Amino acid sequence: MKGKVIFIGAGPGDPDLVTVKGRNVIEKADVIVYAGSLVNKEVLNPRKEDCVVYNSAVLNLEETTEICREATSKGQLVARVHTGDPSIYGAIGEQIRELQKYDIEYDIIPGVSSLFGTASVLETELTLPEISQTVIITRPEGRTPKPRSESISSLSKHQATMCIFLGIGMIDKVVDELLVGYSEDTPIAVVKKATWDDQEIIRGTLKNIAQKVKDANITKTAMIVVGDVLNPGDFTPSKLYDPNFKHEYR
Structure with missing residues (x-):
């Protein structure tokens, strides 16, 4: 057999x-x-x-x-x-x-995925109407090369929700690339070991997150999430549960 x-x-x-x-x-x-x-x-x-x-x-x-x-x-x-x-x-x-x-x-x-474990502990919907309907999953270039068109700086210009794997060890470089497309006030979160008993969550903006990560001594096993979905304020609800909208996927 x-x-x-x-x-x-x-x-x-x-x-x-x-x-x-x-x-x-x-x-x-x-x-x-x-x-x-x-x-x-x-x-x-x-x-x-x-x-x-x-x-x-x-x-x-x-x-x-x-x-x-x-x-x-x-x-x-x-x-x-x-x-x-x-x-x-x-x-x-x-x-x-x-x-x-x-x-x-x-x-x-x-x-x-750890991406979805991260979203759950952040209590965040990654795709909010009129804020972001796209999730970019990527990583910074390290020992593993990336196509030039997929650099974080290039992807940041979409200003969509971005989830970055394997980037916490080069947080300064990641932030610099993100600032090409996002403003320094854009909310960002770092989650170490999401859903583990010893998980850690750090929230900030692109202006201060690098220092917060260094102060917490987080160097590996962390997901980076950036985008306005992390702090959306008021937003337009989806049509999914609109009383005037009939939807087969409800």
Whole structure:
């Protein structure tokens, strides 16, 4: 019997935010490869006693692929557990490409992105009528290159809601690029470890957020959200629940 690799989005941190489907696979898995400190280890608690667990933080792509190849050749089920939703900065594309080389069967189970965990703890709707109807998901350029047209400075000119992954370690650079399109009074929030027990939330404006982040000594595992949806004041409600508007999606 051929084995299988199943990529699972573990959610943003709260172990109850993993999907039922994802948890069912974790319960049945013979092997689990999880994404290090980014994944709350409580997510792995339902596993079998004899399940073999690997921390991918100390593995390279070749080593991870070999674990999957060996396990599936024995007919075993491998749960590849990623933080949030694996389709956003989860590096599953390169892993899938390697699995395909060995004709290893795989599936993907989506998860609650840290982006949405962040929005929930900020108690914010990211798309408010007449304020922003667009959400830009991006990251600053670091060791991973970006197309020039996708620079934060270019994207900032849309003045839409922007959610920035993997940027807290270069907060000064991120703010400088954001100021190309947004005003310095634009509200911004930084959330470290959203939905974890030890989450931290910092609110400010583009004028003062960098210093606030430094004062809090936040250097990793944080999401940056910028845009007027964070402090909208009065705004026009949507038509969804307008008494004079009939809507099939209500």
